[in-house]
Amino acid sequence: MTNDLIHATAAELAAKIHSGEVSSVEVTQAHLDRITETDGKVHAFLHVDTEGALAQARRVDEAVKAGEQVSPLAGVPLALKDVMATECVPTTVGSKILEGWIPPYDATVTRKLKEAGVVILGKTNMDEFAMGSSTENSAYGPTHNPWDLDRIPGGSGGGSSAALAALQAPLAIGTDTGGSIRQPGAVTGTVGVKPTYGGVSRYGLVAFSSSLDQAGPCARTVLDAALLHEVIAGYDHMDSTSINAPVPPVVAAAREGLNGDLSGLRIGVVTQFSGEGYQQGVARSFEAAVSQLKELGAEIADVSCPSFDYALPAYYLIAPSECSSNLARFDAMRYGLRVGDDGTRSTEEVMSLTREAGFGPEVKRRIMIGTYALSSGYYDAYYGSAQKVRTLITQDFAKAFENFDVLISPTTPTTAFKIGERANDPMAMYKADLCTIPANLAGTPAMSVPSGLSDEDGMPVGLQIMAPALQDHRMYRVAAAYEAARGAFGGPSL
Amino acid sequence: MPSISRDEVAHLAKLARLAVSEDELDLFAGQLDVILQSVASVGDIATADIPPTSHAVPLTNVFREDVVRPSLGQQQALSGAPEAEDGRFRVPRILGEEA
Numbered sequence: 001m002t003n004d005l006i007h008a009t010a011a012e013l014a015a016k017i018h019s020g021e022v023s024s025v026e027v028t029q030a031h032l033d034r035i036t037e038t039d040g041k042v043h044a045f046l047h048v049d050t051e052g053a054l055a056q057a058r059r060v061d062e063a064v065k066a067g068e069q070v071s072p073l074a075g076v077p078l079a080l081k082d083v084m085a086t087e088c089v090p091t092t093v094g095s096k097i098l099e100g101w102i103p104p105y106d107a108t109v110t111r112k113l114k115e116a117g118v119v120i121l122g123k124t125n126m127d128e129f130a131m132g133s134s135t136e137n138s139a140y141g142p143t144h145n146p147w148d149l150d151r152i153p154g155g156s157g158g159g160s161s162a163a164l165a166a167l168q169a170p171l172a173i174g175t176d177t178g179g180s181i182r183q184p185g186a187v188t189g190t191v192g193v194k195p196t197y198g199g200v201s202r203y204g205l206v207a208f209s210s211s212l213d214q215a216g217p218c219a220r221t222v223l224d225a226a227l228l229h230e231v232i233a234g235y236d237h238m239d240s241t242s243i244n245a246p247v248p249p250v251v252a253a254a255r256e257g258l259n260g261d262l263s264g265l266r267i268g269v270v271t272q273f274s275g276e277g278y279q280q281g282v283a284r285s286f287e288a289a290v291s292q293l294k295e296l297g298a299e300i301a302d303v304s305c306p307s308f309d310y311a312l313p314a315y316y317l318i319a320p321s322e323c324s325s326n327l328a329r330f331d332a333m334r335y336g337l338r339v340g341d342d343g344t345r346s347t348e349e350v351m352s353l354t355r356e357a358g359f360g361p362e363v364k365r366r367i368m369i370g371t372y373a374l375s376s377g378y379y380d381a382y383y384g385s386a387q388k389v390r391t392l393i394t395q396d397f398a399k400a401f402e403n404f405d406v407l408i409s410p411t412t413p414t415t416a417f418k419i420g421e422r423a424n425d426p427m428a429m430y431k432a433d434l435c436t437i438p439a440n441l442a443g444t445p446a447m448s449v450p451s452g453l454s455d456e457d458g459m460p461v462g463l464q465i466m467a468p469a470l471q472d473h474r475m476y477r478v479a480a481a482y483e484a485a486r487g488a489f490g491g492p493s494l
Numbered sequence: 495m496p497s498i499s500r501d502e503v504a505h506l507a508k509l510a511r512l513a514v515s516e517d518e519l520d521l522f523a524g525q526l527d528v529i530l531q532s533v534a535s536v537g538d539i540a541t542a543d544i545p546p547t548s549h550a551v552p553l554t555n556v557f558r559e560d561v562v563r564p565s566l567g568q569q570q571a572l573s574g575a576p577e578a579e580d581g582r583f584r585v586p587r588i589l590g591e592e593a
Contacts, residue, residue: 101574102573102574103574104566104570104571104573104574105566197551198551211548211549211550237558240553240556241549241551241553243551307539310536310539313532313533313534313535313536314533314536316529316532316533317533324510331511332576333575333583333585334574334575334583335574335575335576337576338576338577341576341586345586346586346587346588347585347586347587347588348511349513349586350586351511352508352511352513353513355510355511355512355513356512356513356514356515359512361518361521364507364510364512364514364518364522365522365525365526365529367510367512368503368506368507368510368522368526369526371506371509371510372498372502372506372526372530375506375509381534381537382530382533382534384540384546385536385537385540386533386536386540387546387547388540388541388544388546388547389536389539390546390547390550391544391545391546391547392539392544394547394550426525427528427529442550443550443551444550469550469551
């Protein structure tokens with residue numbers, strides 16, 4: 001029974017809970033037990049909220065018993081990335097600077113999950129301030145990939161994706177600034193979606209790079225991701241960059257995709273994302289996916305987006321620049337860590353000592369890169385040029401979408417690398433985000449859906465699908481059709 | 495493209511209010527140099543005629559009605575403060591820093 005519950009999809013669990021076949025408390029307890037059994041090895045969670053999860057589960061069970069209409073995912077457990085503020089539950093962002101901080105309010109995403117009856121199991125591990133591609137930059141130790149515990153689960157949202165792969169939760173929330181939902185999804189064999197920028201509120205999401213940060217759903221199936229997408233998306237007056245437009249019909253699109261017909265759909269293969277630096281097993285998995293999409297009726301052709309070659313350098317100027325500004329709020333005065341306040345030191349000295357003690361090396365590197373890129377004399381050459389590249393990338397997307405409904409590429413050039421392998425080489429680490437960054441710079445939606453396992457190392461590979469802004473449903477349709485054609489590819493043994 | 499010196503990294507750390515150690519200065523000077531050399535390639539295609547994009551979604555100012563809504567109370571706002579006194583944030587001395 002327990003085994004069935006942890007293997008079930010969110011859609012299946014919701015149906016069973018709402019029909020009274022099982023209780024949300026049973027489902028929640030099964031997942032809490034699974035966390036207890038496996039998280040010593042995986043370390044997906046930074047905080048498990050047993051009491052809060054069971055209380056929410058009981059509320060849903062009572063509502064079901066009373067015959068009340070409950071929302072589509074009510075009673076289903078979820079793992080929440082520790083970047084989202086949760087009232088009365090610790091929120092660390094993977095950083096020592098917020099160790100022990102208990103937010104006095106909920107992020108909009110948190111609030112929407114609670115209102116929809118979703119059961120929040122706890123907070124998941126992440127690279128500090130979402131800066132990283134391996135979850136090794138967490139101040140609380142790395143998360144391990146359930147497929148091979150010696151390998152990284154991707155990042156920054158490695159905890160959320162690892163929790164899905166380890167059957168600790170059927171649903172999770174991530175945030176994606178340069179690929180932090182999609183790349184962990186790819187390397188753990190799970191689905192990860194970055195919605196259109198502005199589609200999901202950033203209120204209460206601890207800011208890294210505000211013009212790029214976007215929260216989104218993570219799941220083991222495309223339909224589950226779509227169901228979660230509709231719970232968290234929508235206009236929010238608390239976020240001035242929130243888009244005031246209807247939520248794209250992603251659930252209907254995922255269901256439509258399951259009929260397996262993509263006749264007439266035009267798919268562009270981005271030629272920039274292949275060749276040197278791409279692992280053979282990843283390339284072969286991608287070729288197989290292209291063949292399957294053709295069999296489903298899609299018309300597939302190559303498309304060149306030359307400016308995408310400059311997306312990585314542009315990103316590693318824009319994101320650090322925004323982070324150097326955003327992280328100025330960690331000043332040791334209003335919340336979080338304070339170090340060195342011995343009565344003799346000034347505010348500025350305490351601030352510098354606290355930030356030195358509270359931030360890890362990658363965060364410091366990015367703050368300094370951003371400080372440099374924004375300083376007078378260098379602004380035009382660095383930040384100014386990066387903003388122009390952003391324009392070119394947006395234009396390349398627009399041109400490509402004149403001829404294609406969606407674009408595809410591998411999600412990431414390699415499968416999960418070994419823990420420690422790239423830890424001392426920032427540029428090598430940054431390359432994990434090569435294919436995912438353009439969509440962040442353009443604000444367009446993109447997702448990763450598993451394309452099976454690499455024949456070289458048996459590790460999961462991801463297929464990235466990109467769509468124009470507010471056309472999120474297009475990629476869900478393609479992903480659902482592909483997922484059904486691809487079939488099952490097994491799971492990790494823990 | 496000019497390379498970044500150890501002294502420049504020390505200056506950046508000061509601007510960013512990071513009391514970095516001597517060892518970190520050595521480490522970061524090398525790493526920042528590699529990163530900056532690498533990202534400088536944006537200059538290769540960023541010609542004068544291209545307008546910059548600061549934000550993916552074109553937005554103008556967002557206005558809303560000026561109405562009173564519930565917000566954090568004083569106690570909640572101070573709940574995460576390292577130190578508080580008389581309903582206020584208590585901070586280290588802010589005057590005479592250059593003394």
